[in-house]
Amino acid sequence: MSRRALQMLLVVLGLWACKGLAQPVSIPRIEAAETEFAQALQAFERGDYGLAYRQFRRVIDAYPPHRRTTAAWIMAAKTLYRLGEYDHVIAWTETFAVRYPTSRYQREARRLRQLAEAALHRRQQQARMITLGILLPMDPDNAPLTQALFDGIRLAVEARNADSLAAPVRMVFRDAGTTPDQVQEALQQLINEQQADLVIGPLYSEQARAAAEVAEQQGIVLVAPLATDEAVSAGRSFVFQANPTLAVRGQLMARMAVYGLRLDSIGIVAQADDLTAQRMAEAFQMEVLRLKAAVLFYKRLPSPQAWAQLTRYIGRDTLAQVQALYLPLSGSNAPMLARAALSSLDRAGLTPRVLGNAVWRDVQAALQASRYRVTFSNDFYVDTSRADVKVFMHRYHSLGRSETPDRLVYTGYDVTRFLLKQLPDRSALNKLADRIRSAPLYQGLSIRLHFDGGQVNRALYVHRYRDGRLELLR
Structure with missing residues (x-):
């Protein structure tokens, strides 16, 4: 045999030997394992996952490797997933990947591991989840107000949930209805059925008083965004008012004065039938006296027309004795009454400093108001030049709203942001009421919030008219 022929023979023999070595090892079929695998599948399909898992494990553990071994591994992982044993699924599929690296089920094992990791993350998030209850009326008259406030709440929650480090927040909503009984029933449902951890709402003082009873009994923090009636939170520990009460408004303006x-002689004028203005005036008077300044007079005017005749009802000499006049007003005609009062002082040739409440921002007589350095407390102010406001x-607008956000939108946002700042995680819920009371001043986009150890927000802006312009004083 020639040298070349011998080489060719060796090559052929080598190829034949390699082919023989490459023959796959036969995987046995074990009938008992086949039967038990089929039984396990039936248990899985009828939802008996505990039994199915035990049977798939027996198919794996009770026999040497066989034709159903890797399929049983994957089905065991699927069964664990259905049982919610996500940690076990992850460990099981990782072991499978190492033990059977060439299995045709590797892709399915990776998919199951990814599903389990995602489900485990969701479970961990749910364990951290804070449930914010929203209790607002949905009747035709109030639905637009509710929508505006809800838009602000929603934007605040979305901003919170964009922070992956903070506990996520979910919103649950109930129609507050329009009567005290309806609002109490709705709040009970929020707490007992939807597991609300805290609640924002309702809109008005009457409903807020009713809701406050339930919240206090249940020990759930409730924040009324608009109510100004002192009875809403008086004597309570879990009920808060984001909108300063009328008494607080009077007190804060007195402190500013x-x-x-640095005023020490002040006169007060209010309309006799304006109960809102009278409550502010009374609180203002009490606080001024407590601070050892003088209230030279407190005049209750008999009618709206009397604002144009201050010298007649008070007397020019009496008016001339005070450094400032506190003129609280309310109602839709308040700006007109404010201008009437200033014109009355114009005619008398007197220029005391005029102090007031938020309605003075709409006086529409900036130059005239500047002569009296009109200074007033204000609960709402938006600086549109701020980057965060823009x-x-x-x-x-990304919500599909074309109009400029109104006061309720901003209020919903600011109140919610403030509350969620006090809740970095669920553990803070246990001390939420204390955290609200002790929180530092919060400067929102439109409102300030500072409960200063109590149940009522005590933070306001102070504006004044100067040189024909309205400016922020404090």
Whole structure:
């Protein structure tokens, strides 16, 4: 045999030997394992996952490797997933990947592991989840107000949930109805059925008083965004008012007058049938006196027309004795009454400093108001030049809203942001009421919030008219 022929023979023999070595090892079929695998599948399909898992494990553990071994591994993993044993699924599929690296089920094992990891993450998120209850009326008259407030709440929750480090928040909603009984029933449902951890709402003082009873009994923090009636939170530990009460407004303006403006002789004028203005005036008077300044007079005017005749009802000499006049007003005609009062002082040739409440921002007589350095407390102010306000407006328009966000939108946002800042995680719920009371001043996009150890927000802006312009004083 020639040398070349011998080489060719060796090559052929080598190829034949390699082919023989490459023959796959036969995987046995074990009838008992086949039967038990079929029984396990039936248990899985009828939803008996505990039994199915035990049977798939027996198919794996009770026999040497066989034709159903890897399929049983994968089905055991699927069964564990259905049982919610996500940690076990992850460990099981990782072991499978190492033990059977060439299995045709590797892709399915990876898919199951990814599903289990995602489900485990969701479970962990749910364990951290904070449930925010929203209790607002949905009757035709109030639905637009509810929508505006809800838009702000929603944007605040979305901003919170964009922070992966903070506990996520979900919103649950109930129609507050229009009667005290309806609002109490709705709040009970929020707490007992939807597991609300805290609640924002309702809109008005009457409903808020009714809701406050339930919240206090249940020990659930409830924040009324608009109510100004002191009875809503008086004597309670879990009920808060984001909108300063009428008494607080009077008190804060008195402090500004005495401490901020250094006034020590003040007169007060309010309309006799304006109960809102009278409550502010009474609180103002009490606080001024407590601070050891003088209230030279407190005049209750008999009618709206009397604002144009201050010298007639009070007397020019009496008016001339005070450094400032506190003129609280309310109602839709308040700006007109404010201008009438200023014109009355114009005619008398007197220029005391005029102090007031938020309605003075709409006086529409900036030059005239500047002569009296009109200074007033204000619960709502938006500086549209702020970058964060511009971002907020863009986000609001992304909801499909074409109009400029109104007061309720901003209020819903600011109140919710403030509350969620006190809740970095679920553990903070245990001390939420204390955290609200002790929280530092919060400067929102439109409102300030500072409960200063109590149940009522005590933070306001102070504006004044100067040189024909309205400016922020404090």
